[in-house]
Amino acid sequence: MKTNKNICGGLYTKKVLETFKNPHNYGKIKNASGIGKVGNIVCGDVMWLYIKVGNPPAGGKKGEEIIKDIKFETFGCVAAISTSSIITDLVKGKTIKEALKITKDNVIESLDGLPKIKYHCSVLAVDALVEAIHDYYKRNPSAGSGQGIPADLKKRHKIIKKSKDIIDKRYEKWTK
Amino acid sequence: MKRIYLDYAATTPVDPRVVKAMLPYFSENFGNTMSLHSFGQDAKLVLEQSRETVANLIGAEPNEIIFTSSATESNNQALKGIALSERSESKGKDEKNHIIISSIEHPCIIESAKWLEKCGCLPDGRGFKITKLPVDKYGLVSLKDLESAITDKTILVSIIHASNEIGTIEPIAEIGEMIKKINLSRLSNTQHPTPKIYFHTDASQSFGKIAIDVKKMNIDLLTASSHKIYGPKGAGLLYVRNGLKIEPLLHGGGQENGLRSSTVNIAAIVGFAKAVEICQKEMKKENKKLEKLRDKLIKGVLKIKGSHLNGHPKNRLANIINIWFSFIEGESLVIQLDLHGIACSTGSACSSVKLEPSPILLAIGLKPQEAHGSLRISLGRQTTEKDINYLLKILPKIVKKIREISPFK
Numbered sequence: 063m064k065t066n067k068n069i070c071g072g073l074y075t076k077k078v079l080e081t082f083k084n085p086h087n088y089g090k091i092k093n094a095s096g097i098g099k100v101g102n103i104v105c106g107d108v109m110w111l112y113i114k115v116g117n118p119p120a121g122g123k124k125g126e127e128i129i130k131d132i133k134f135e136t137f138g139c140v141a142a143i144s145t146s147s148i149i150t151d152l153v154k155g156k157t158i159k160e161a162l163k164i165t166k167d168n169v170i171e172s173l174d175g176l177p178k179i180k181y182h183c184s185v186l187a188v189d190a191l192v193e194a195i196h197d198y199y200k201r202n203p204s205a206g207s208g209q210g211i212p213a214d215l216k217k218r219h220k221i222i223k224k225s226k227d228i229i230d231k232r233y234e235k236w237t238k
Numbered sequence: 239m240k241r242i243y244l245d246y247a248a249t250t251p252v253d254p255r256v257v258k259a260m261l262p263y264f265s266e267n268f269g270n271t272m273s274l275h276s277f278g279q280d281a282k283l284v285l286e287q288s289r290e291t292v293a294n295l296i297g298a299e300p301n302e303i304i305f306t307s308s309a310t311e312s313n314n315q316a317l318k319g320i321a322l323s324e325r326s327e328s329k330g331k332d333e334k335n336h337i338i339i340s341s342i343e344h345p346c347i348i349e350s351a352k353w354l355e356k357c358g359c360l361p362d363g364r365g366f367k368i369t370k371l372p373v374d375k376y377g378l379v380s381l382k383d384l385e386s387a388i389t390d391k392t393i394l395v396s397i398i399h400a401s402n403e404i405g406t407i408e409p410i411a412e413i414g415e416m417i418k419k420i421n422l423s424r425l426s427n428t429q430h431p432t433p434k435i436y437f438h439t440d441a442s443q444s445f446g447k448i449a450i451d452v453k454k455m456n457i458d459l460l461t462a463s464s465h466k467i468y469g470p471k472g473a474g475l476l477y478v479r480n481g482l483k484i485e486p487l488l489h490g491g492g493q494e495n496g497l498r499s500s501t502v503n504i505a506a507i508v509g510f511a512k513a514v515e516i517c518q519k520e521m522k523k524e525n526k527k528l529e530k531l532r533d534k535l536i537k538g539v540l541k542i543k544g545s546h547l548n549g550h551p552k553n554r555l556a557n558i559i560n561i562w563f564s565f566i567e568g569e570s571l572v573i574q575l576d577l578h579g580i581a582c583s584t585g586s587a588c589s590s591v592k593l594e595p596s597p598i599l600l601a602i603g604l605k606p607q608e609a610h611g612s613l614r615i616s617l618g619r620q621t622t623e624k625d626i627n628y629l630l631k632i633l634p635k636i637v638k639k640i641r642e643i644s645p646f647k
Contacts, residue, residue: 074573082570083577088643103607103646106567106595110645135645139569143643236605 077174078144085147087133087154096201098193100186100226104233107138107183109146111190115158115198115205126157127205134190141180145187148172158195158206162215164188189222239579242625246466246618247402247443247558248583252509253468253619259512260470263505271502272491281504288511292475295514296460297451304476304494305507309442309463310346311487312476313396315498316438316459317350319484320394321366334367335433336391340379340408341370341601342401347440348597351396367391376550377406377602381416388420390432397437399460400444403598403614404549405558407448410439414456436482442466446517447525447555458482464506468619469513473506528556528617531626535559535615538630542637548602548612557617562604563637565646566611574636580629582615 074082091112101108116130132153134146148169153161166184170176176184196219199211206212211219230237243251263284269277271285289300306312321337339351354366369387371379379397388395395417400407417437424432438459441450445462452460457477464473478484478497490499517524536559539545544564563571568584575582595609604612615629641647 079573079577082573085643099645104605106607106610108645135643137565137644137646138567140573142567143570233606236607 073177074140074144075174075176077172078140078176081144081147081173082140085143087147087150088135089133090135091131091133096194096196096198098190098195098197100190100193100222101138101142102226102229102233102237103137104236105229107142107186108136109138109142109186109190110135111146111149111187111194113153113191113194113198126159128155128157129153129161130155132194139180139183141176141183142186144173145169145176145183146190149187149191153191158198161191162195164191192218193222240628241579241581242628243581244615244617244621244625244629245581245583246621247405247614247616249465249471250468250618251620252465252470253513253516255516256469256509256512260505260509263508267504269504271504272493281502284508285502285504288507291511292462292514293477295446295450295518296462296477297453298477299480301495302452302477302480304478304497305502305510306474306476306498307472307500307503308474309344309440309461309466310474312461312463312474313344313346313440314350315476315484315487316461317347317354317394317396318487319497320436320438320459321354322485323483333391334364335393336367336369336389338369338371338384338387338392338395340373340397342373342377342403342406342598343396343398344402344440344442347396347398371397373601375603376553377401377404377548377598378550378553379408379413381409381412384413385416385420388435390430392435393433394436394438397439398443399439399441399450400448400555400558401549401598402443402558403596404560404602405443405554406550407444407553407555408439410457411455413437418456443555443558446514447521447557449521452477452479459484464510464513467513467517470506470509472503473510475510524619525556528621531617531621531623532556532559534623535617535626535630536561538626539615539633542634545637548599548604559615559617560612561615562599562608562612564608564611565644566637566640568610568612570640571611571613571636574640575629575632578632578636580632582613584613 091114094112095115096113098111112133113129114131115127132150134150136143136146152164166188169184169187196215199205267280269281271278271282289303293300293303337351339347351368355368357365371383371387373379397408397413399410414437417435421434436458439457440461442461442463446467458479460477462475465471486497488499493499493502536547539561546562548560548562572582572584595606599609599612
């Protein structure tokens with residue numbers, strides 16, 4: 063993995079700062095096909111990801127729906143905003159299947175590296191994507207092959223939800 | 239791109255007059271103050287002149303000043319040095335001796351106190367009881383709270399003079415007066431002897447900026463730093479009132495009256511003294527200028543929707559402003575400003591360790607998410623009205639942009 067390349071001020075890479083300065087695809091999508099909401103404001107990072115799913119490409123099979131549009135709304139540090147922006151770039155135009163293959167390392171690499179203490183922001187971005195796709199499946203029983211939410215996606219959603227619930231509970235007194 | 243420095247509370251550039259004063263003490267007058275020959279004695283002479291200069295600023299005697307390497311060292315020396323000095327009259331059977339600090343101290347006070355709290359290796363192996371006084375929404379310590387926190391076992395009270403994060407100035411003279419009265423009544427109580435309470439203040443941010451008279455304010459120990467007042471880094475001082483018992487932390491050649499062994503960093507101390515001399519001359523004029531700029535800045539920033547001033551509206555340093563913005567994360571704000579050439583800092587510790595917003599901002603009652611959105615702007619000698627105008631032009635745009643990206647508006 064490429065890390066610590068083009069470090070500016072010792073903390074962030076040039077790519078992170080450029081992405082932060084001019085983030086892509088921020089805002090809402092009206093009538094989104096799915097929305098993923100992760101993070102907690104008390105921790106200082108909240109990420110919402112909107113996806114618009116379109117028909118499979120000509121000749122494509124069912125289950126190859128394309129993420130035609132993706133937008134984010136993020137409250138958070140430089141790393142949170144950069145990872146949000148970069149994941150929208152990585153995902154836009156990909157099939158759902160391809161999108162689900164994106165890892166936190168892909169996010170970190172695309173930014174030419176992140177400080178270690180900010181790795182969780184890359185996790186947050188991937189989690190937001192998983193949640194948005196899960197939400198799409200939940201809303202559309204006929205999504206994918208029409209056989210409900212894939213087991214792997216279900217499992218990932220469960221893990222994300224569990225840790226979110228723990229954090230939300232921990233900081234309840236501040237967010238009420 | 240034009241760069242504007244508005245982080246003078248973090249550190250200041252060395253004044254060119256200070257650099258000039260320091261230069262001869264690197265390669266020409268480089269002697270060791272402990273040497274008997276003329277090289278050493280020349281250095282010794284200038285060390286004592288420097289001591290007189292800094293003592294003069296706070297109404298102390300020259301022999302009450304210990305030069306140190308930093309405010310952190312001075313604060314460690316004050317807390318640990320007092321705690322470790324075995325004061326036999328304070329030896330009770332079971333109870334721990336007691337130290338009071340405020341909840342808005344600098345980490346070097348908080349961490350020193352924590353260390354003493356858990357430390358079992360001290361003279362009587364009992365460690366210390368630490369009380370952290372709360373503050374009100376402006377960051378002020380209350381005399382009433384302090385009075386009721388004091389017990390027979392209290393040996394030291396340490397309250398910061400002016401907050402490094404929010405700029406609030408604490409009622410140090412009033413606290414000094416109160417402790418003096420308590421000490422007098424302790425002295426007259428011959429049947430139940432109790433130790434004298436020592437009063438320490440960390441004046442790192444106020445020294446050289448507002449008037450301090452250690453005698454009138456009844457201060458027993460005071461910490462100050464050189465690099466906050468346009469002197470070099472690597473020099474600080476601890477004022478220790480004559481007759482007070484304190485243990486050294488550094489043992490060796492017995493420099494600084496046996497209280498701080500180490501070869502004296504003469505160039506840095508000469509620079510520190512020169513910086514003090516300049517402050518003494520220019521303090522009034524400089525404060526007037528800074529107050530004007532500060533008030534303009536506060537007024538301008540508060541026009542931004544969802545912005546709130548942290549700290550006391552009146553009892554504050556002329557150079558520190560702290561604002562929190564709703565639905566803004568501080569690190570994003572600081573880096574955006576930096577990308578526009580403006581250097582400030584965040585009140586949030588988010589950039590280093592997640593989930594831990596500034597304890598000072600939490601102490602004045604902010605929620606963590608509010609503390610995350612805090613910005614500290616600190617002005618100084620080179621700040622101009624043009625700089626303030628530029629910041630006031632850029633800041634609203636940046637806040638708007640960050641909020642545009644955020645799900646909360």
